[in-house]
Amino acid sequence: MFADIPELVVLLSRYLTTQDLFTCIRVSSQGYHLFVPFLWHTVDDSTPSWKHILYQCSDPGVRCWESYLGQTLTDADKNKDREWLMHVFRKHGHHIRNLTIHWPMVLEAASMASGCLTLQSLTLEMRTPTLPYSIIPGGGYFGPTMNSPPPSLFPGVAEESDYIQPHFCSWIPEIQKEIKEFGWALTQHxxxxxxxxxxxxxxxxxHPSGFEWNVKSTEVFLRGMTMLKHLKELQGWEFIALPSIWELLAAVPTLESLEAPIDLLPDPLPEVNTTLRTLTVHNALSINSLLDVLGLFPNLSSLTVPMIMVRDAQQPQPQSSRIEKVTSSGSANVLPRVPSVGANLRELVATNVDDYAMLLKLLPDHVELTWFERTKNCMVVPLKLPEHSTRFGVFKAPVKPWYIDEVLEDRPLHDVANELFVTSSRLRVFDSIMHFVHVDEMLRQPWACMGLEWLTCRIVGLDRLKDTEQALVDRVLAPGYTGDLSVEESAAVEKFQRSCAQHHGIYDRLASLSKLKHLELGFENRCQLTYRDGPTYVGADGKEYVKYADPMFDTLELSLASGLDRLGALKGMEMIGFECINHRIGRAELEWMAKSWPKLRLMYGLSKEKQHMLEHNEERTALREHFQQLRPDVVHDSLYNATIGQ
Structure with missing residues (x-):
């Protein structure tokens, strides 16, 4: 039996959803013991199911949470859910390997669970609770102890003398006391x-919530970090501002990936670190400091920095004798490009550089540049990069938009994305759904980026037939039709032929990108804030629903009739996204995708709707269920975040 082969069980679990795992553990005692560890292997309390539970575990005085549920919960209900949460972490905590926490209640449950000791990855991103005007005594996040003097819950682990109490001057003394007690309990957990x-x-x-107590000194923080003997990746610290990262690297010599500020490089420079592979810097660096960093971390493969200042640097001078081919941070000199500086660097991620031409001349030829876009329609620098280097390979928008304000009448006439595709021969990733390519402009010139692996971008401007025009075309192109075409019929046929040519041209262009794995062409274009208080209608079931905007009309049809099968050459496709575009995907198209793209693992476009008060779409549900039968290994999801802007 497969249960006797652990490797087979592990392989099978990778293709099971949370609901599948729930089903498996309920089948039999053997299924329970086999699959419970996989069900609890990864816990993220930001998922919708956890949110529903945790809203009920919240402080009864927090009015916004009660209004979110649309009802007033009794203390008995809250205590019941709080006890359940504590129980599940006590029972299953030893299975958890990856844990992401946003809620104080989950933090307490995980901290108190005797078996939650085998975490491999821990993310703590505490949310700031919305406090009421008056806090109900005994209704705090950590139970009735909140009203007593703040105890030391874990002597020897978190001592009050090592932390700084926060001040809330605008609150009355009684509330200040309650908040400080809450913050101290939160900090200890x-x-x-x-x-x-x-x-x-x-x-x-x-992102600390603002209630935690800050670490009082660097020594206290480093003493705690020293306890983590196997730590390889550390991102951010908001509890203490370390003067530099060098003490941290000495305390945790196993670090391979670090996100941190580097305000000043010490003089003399510290010892070379050969362990670090990935570094994210929070502050701007001069070109001299950048070269120093590359020399101090010779095995660095990826460096992310918000700004690099090049123009103030002077001409090259003799090299430092302390570190070969690396300038001293106290000098104002720039070294010529040499292989030993940044020899292992493969990716430089930058948001702002004042002189890209000079920067690229100083870096080794093998370094690939990543540009992160910070503002919409700001791509002036990336367009100029191909003039200086063919090494520009990645363009990303750092934050996914939660919807696209797509109104055809207000859409800009031009977007610079296509210019980048035409000029950047080394471009591998374009990830910005905020940008679009107009079909006529797209087909006017060949693309240079034939190695593109990831394309997230809208393709718009197609001549799509309206229902009345389609009816005319179907009639006049039907076999046996011999009548003379009217002006209206001729116009509809010409539009149909033009649309066919546009579709075929786009499909052929995409098919020529033989390395393409990720193709995302659409995104949510309905802002729920716009429609929340707008007109409603009564659905077939008698319930009230909101009427949202229609899909973007002038987008790809993605039907076999329009030439979708021209994309059959893309055997490496792993993701396809068509959210809120005017597609005509049906069962035949899904069956073609299931067969033609064997590596497909993710689909955006058929997942359950997340919008507010939206009528159930039976056709969409039926298509999703049909594809799940064809390809149960493909995950259906959406980039739309329904919690943003509520």
Whole structure:
């Protein structure tokens, strides 16, 4: 039986959804013991199911959470869910390997669970609770102890003398006391969970809620980090501003990936670090400091920096004797490009550089440049990069938009994305759904980026027939039709032929990108804030629904009739996305995709709707279920985040 082969069980679990795992553990006792570890292997309390639970575990005084549920919950209900949460972490905590926490209640449950000691990855991104005007005594996040003097919950792990109490001057003394007690309990659970899991390989500390107590000194922070003997990746710290990263690297010599500020390079420069592979810098660097960093981390493969200042640098001078071919941070000199500086660097991620031409001359030829877009329609620098280097390979928008404000009448006449495709021969990734390519412009010139692997971009401007025009075309092109065409019929036929040529041209262009794996052509264009208080209608079931905007009309049809099968050459396709575009995908198209793209693993466009008060779409559901039968290994999801802007 397959249960006797652990490797087969592990392989099977990779293709099971959460609901599938729930079903498996309910089948039999054997299924329970086999699949419970996989069900609890990864826990993220930001998922919708956890949100529903945790809203009910919240402080009863937090009015916005009660209004979210549309009802007033009793204390008995909250206590029941809180007890359930504590119980599941006590029972299943030893299975958890990857844990992401946003909610104080989950932090407490994980910290108190005796078996939650084998985490490999921990992400702590605490959310700031919305406090009421008056806090109900005894209704705090950590139970009735909130009203007593703040205890030391974990002596020897988190001592009050090592932390700084926050001040809330605008609150009355009674509320200040309650908040400080809450913050101290939160801080203790925070650090207790970290230090109890000394086998952590990945730790992400982001966005403290504002109630945690800050670490009082660098020594305290480093003493705690020293306990993590196997830590390889550390992102951010908001509890203490370290003067530099060098003490941290000495305390945690196993670090391979680090996100941190580097305000000043010490003089003399510290010892060379050969362990670090990935570094994300929070602050701007001069070109001299950049070269110093590359020399101090000779095995660095990826460097991310918000800004590189090049123009103030002077002409090259004699090299530093302390570190070969690396300038001293105190000098204002620039070295010529040499192989030993950044010899292993493969990716430089930058948001702003004042002189790309000079920067590219100083870096080794093998370095690939990634450009992160910070503002919409700001691509002036990437367009100029091919003039200086063919090494520009990745363009990304750092934050996914939660919807596209796509109104045909207000759409800009021109977008610069196509210019980048025409000029950048080394472009591998274009990930910005905010940008679009107009079909006529797209087909006017050949693309240079034939190695493109990831394309997230809208293709618009197609001549799509309206229903009345389609009816005319179907009639006059039917076999046996011999009548003379009217002006209206001739116009419809010409539009149909033009649309066919556009579709075939786009499909052929995409098919020529033989390395393409990720193709995302559409995104949510309905802002729920716009429609939340707008007109409603009564559906077939008698319920009230909101009428949202229609899909973007002038987009790809993606039907076999329009030439979709021309994309059959893309055997490496792993993702296809067609959210909110005017597609005509049916069962035949899905069956073709299932057969023609054997590596497909992710689809955006048929997942369950996330919009507010939207009527159930039976056709969409039927298509999703049909494809799930054809390809159960493909995940259906959406980039739309329904929680943003609520």
């Amino acid at each position: 925070y650090w207790n969970l970290i230090f109890r899991n000394q086998d952590l390989t990945r730790l992400v500390l982001h």
